[in-house]
Amino acid sequence: MKGILFALFGGIFITLQGVANSRISQDIGTWQAATITQMTGFILAVVLMVSFRDRTWQNFKRVKPMYLFGGTFAAVVIFSNVTAIHKVGVTLTISALLIAQLSVAFLTDTCGWFGVTKQRMRLPQFIGIGMMVAGVLILSM
Amino acid sequence: MLLGIIFALIAGSLVGLQNIFNSKVNEHAGSWATNVLVLGLGFLASFTLGLLFEGKQLFRLHHMQTWYWFSGVIGVGVVTCVVQGLKRLSPTIAISIVLASQLGFALFLDSIGAMGLKPVPFTLKELLGVLIIIGGILVFKFSGQQESQQSEKAS
Incomplete structure (x- = not known):
């Protein structure tokens, strides 16, 4: 039950983040909004890391260097997300975002990218993505 | 409309890649340290691109409201809730709930026109689409789960 609540709030926070950024960017600009939300998030994360005595950053050197730079994508993600929300609204933006996100996960699994165990493509995945695309088309009509 | 959808697709692909990269970091480091790295680099990248595109304008925050300074809390909330959800449930169920909740909440915010959004009336079309x-999502995720279980057995 607790896990379900965490997952529910995880989703709510993701959407809220996009909408809050889009609201903030109307006042101060998109890059300003991205910089401030990431900066304050970073400060809070540092405070939490220190107070929970998490010293595992020492293990960063054991991670393949490429993977350490995932965080930099956030700049482009926030800019694109905010621009999309301004142009087509939240529901359609989140729907298209989900399709792209699942497609990347699907390609990673089927092509075995990034050291993930390769999995064969199956019909249900195509049906799933097809249904999602159909849903987005209905929303954008 | 097409341009908006293209931007959303770019954001989604990068989020998908970022999830994979972040989980690779999380295999070795704890979730707080991962959080610090991800948000720190996000800040550096936003700041650099912001300076590049806006120059000194980046520091001009005319209509700043107090709550804008606390918006970073949402980002920490995202990482914490998703990581805790994943820890307690199977990945398939956790991610399906996260995605569905994302979409449901988007529909809710759109229909009430929250935070300066142009209200999109909630009609049968919206309900059907969502x-x-x-x-x-369910067809995609749950059939994938069976596949990986079968391949685990096979290997």
């Missing part, structure tokens, strides 16, 4: 997308 239900089909959630159905698609």
